[in-house]
Amino acid sequence: MRAAPRGAFGPISRTVVVAILGIASVVAVGPMLWLVSTSFKDRGDVFAVPPEFIPADPTLDNYAYVWGQADVQQYFVNSLLVSAGTVLLNVSAAALLGFALGRFRFRGRRLLFLLGLSTMVIPFPAIMLPLFVATKEMGLTDNLLGIIIPTAAINLWLSVYILREAFGGLPDELEEAAVIDGCSPARLLFRVMLPLVKAPLATSAILVFTLTWSEFLWPLVIMRDHAKFTISVGLQYFMSTLTSNWHHIAAIAVIASLPVVVIFLVLQRYFFSDVLAGSTKG
């Protein structure tokens, strides 16, 4: 049951819309194309005026150089571990609480929601120092968990909000039927409702994954061992004052972006599938 009947647009409006989206796409990918193109350029062509869109003399040297820096592979693996761990922790905790907030009326639930909401608007620099101390006290410096747990916590309410809406929006009949069947809340959550909120779960997952992947201040502050740095931190070695060689930055930027592109391409079918259609099959 895919939406979108064909031919919903007449020839003129179709042309106009495609033109608009085409321009938007150029704006959207322009900077990335520029990065990709720069990543294949020879050192001398980076500053060419006017800018060269397609490198006259493409080279793979930049990738070889950047990937050859032993640590880059380590950063890359760390980033994958950290982002995946953060998503897992964040989305599981948020799913439980989102379910509770969406389906239960319990004492203190409003207060809890407001407290949580306030965590979303605190600028990170304001809590960075005490957060460091707390994380250190727990012995999590130089441990990837020292990135995973705080990052999951800081972005938790984003997912809670999304999932609360999702669980709250499911029809009451599901729950009534479950109650009549003598189903426990846990069973209702895992067996009945969780499969129905796949799209919001995927939305939270990709949001949190993206935010974690980009985070550069916290991982730098909390990690002391180079071997535990993430790619966003490692990137800065290539972007700093003494070292900002654009052909290298571009290559590592492309490397750093690829996994997120792949994950998006893999996950995207969950966003666009018809959730409720799934629910009626059972």
Next chain:
Amino acid sequence: MEPIQRRNLLRGGSLILVAGMVSACGVFGGTSGGTDSPGSASGSGPVSLEFWTINLKEGYTPYIEGAISRYEQDNPGTTIKWVDIPDFEQTQSKLLAAISGGATPDVVNMTPFILPKFAATGAVYSLDELTPDTASIAAEYNPGLWDAGVIDGKPYAIPFYGSVSALIYNTELFGKAGLDPDKPPANWDEVFAAAKKIHEKTGASGFVQTLDDFDDAGNPSDILAGQAGAPLLSPDGKKAAFATPEAVAHLEQYATGVKEGWIDRTSVNGGVMDGAKVLAQGKTAMVFLGPWILRWLEDNTDAETFKKFRVAVHPEGAGGAANGFLQHFAIPKASKNPKQALDFARYFSSTVLELAKQAPVLPGVESIAEDPYFQSTPETKVIVEQEVKFYWPKHPAVAELFAALRTEFQAALLGDKTSEAALQDAAREWDRILANGQ
């Protein structure tokens, strides 16, 4: 205002609950001495030192690791854990967090920008506390670089390497403008005249002098003190003294230059590397940066373009030499083995020739500057032949002072204010910050 002790806080009326929660974890009160690196009583037994550098990992790892392993071989039982921080700006955040958490390094690469605050708050050792004879140590180092780490008469840091701005210019643009590439401008009147001519004849800007960067915050002080000869502070150090007629007139030139296009507009809010990029693109003819930028230019332009760039001594200003910059090592108070840390810091400074051969910088150790290497090329000659001066105040609030100065400079360069008003406003802001006695 007495310092809050934990106990006082607990008695603190309605805040009891909050304070209790906080003090339970020891957040409050900053330096809660380190508890890690166990079993390393000073003097005997195995010693582990944590060593922080700034932005040397990419490109200099073999040098650092080689130097560390030589030290470890010569000092059995000592191991060095090296951490490199990617960016100058983040060193301070990371260090502050580490100190609050009691997880400080033993030797840390600092800049004159952050050292004064750490010295004033007792977060780093004065070298006097670690060794009886600092005078003989001082004698080994370049006096200008050493002096940058002396605050209120006490030395706090071992110089690692320094950098003095030189003039780096594009000979092709000089030629097109009818200027003699062999006679680069030697003072600021000549710089301005050359810049106007270059802009008139080639359309490119004459020079770029960037303001908006943490790394080159020396530029505003160089413009005032080095170029215009205005002292930054009054002799007692309590008031700003830079709003002199000479400084106003000099800043006025900058404002006019930006307006008319013979000073590159990137100056207003660009950083060091933005300035370097404009030079690399041939859009400006001159920059005033340390010769280390040549390494970058070589990496980012083709061989043909790179040949156009040449180095000369920094134009002489009314105040004499150009403002320098340096990296030095300090020993945090939380170090378990401060004496060994000092020994390592001195050792590491002595290895700087290897670094200088990769990127032309001025060694902290004076005898190294006499190495024949520094006579081998024009850019290395420039390094050792120029005088080093540090105009900026060694005041704990130096970062704030410079932020204020930069903001007012931007206002003047953009024409929002007259140069006179900008400098007077900046001076007022400095007086306020200095009076706060941070």
Next chain:
Amino acid sequence: MNDSALETRRGRAARRARPGRTWRTVRDSRWGWLLAVPAVGLIGGFVLYPALNTLLYSFTDFNGLTPASWVGMRQYTTLATDPVFHRTLLNSALITVVVTVLLVCLPLPVAYWIHRGIPFRRFFRTVLYLPVVVPIIVSSVAWKWMLDEGGLVNHVLLTLGIVDEPVSWLSDPGWAIWSVAGVIVWRAFGIYLLIYLAGLSTLPDEHFEAAAIDGAGHVRTFANIVVPQLRGSIVLSSVIAFVAAMRTFDEIYVLTGGGPVNASKNTAYYIWESAFSFFKFGYGSAMAVVLLVIVLGLVLLGLRLAKGAR
């Protein structure tokens, strides 16, 4: 089941009043709190606890290095007369309003077009999401280069004849803040498109078919069906965009450093600068508290309005 699943919120709300056996009507604190434990632990330990310290710092002159002294309300009275702080509040408001409005509104028609089967929709969907996946620090630096006087943006605009002379996107105080806002919108657009597409995918086709039978054009379908049906997604987008825009830091850090002349400095950046550059943790903390109070007030107001509108 199929019909009820397609009911609107209003229908469900009406039915909720009927006695039914669901946990929504039973006050079951036990289960609710049990499910909340992991989340409460995370938030409590890693956000609220540090935030409590921040609150405490705001009444001290804490400098990050030495034990702090209690200064009562001094930081707050200083804030009241600090023109830079006022400027940053204004800038935060400007960035937030512009970014929120653009991010909530712009992706809506795009989502509609894609959902209704415009040609190349899969392509557009993917391409428009791409900016989200590039690490912020990289895309911001790339934009910094492109927005340069002699950068790609000016080059394109000059070539197309849209402008006559290069625009100083980052060094003109009048432009800097809008450049920052523009980069944020560019980067985050895909997230909101995604939220709307996810929302649209739960809408049954019958709505569109019915509208087509009624002879409604796209504009009417969009206004009468899509916007009301997506109200939940729109509120969600507004909340996310609002808090994200309020917290904006990375883009300013890379693009402008808050300049020129504080023209693009927002409160989050000023907090960072005060604390980590100027060692004024007490002062930065007080700013954070003031900002939090303002924002929380606005969010509550917004949620109440959204609820009232239902």
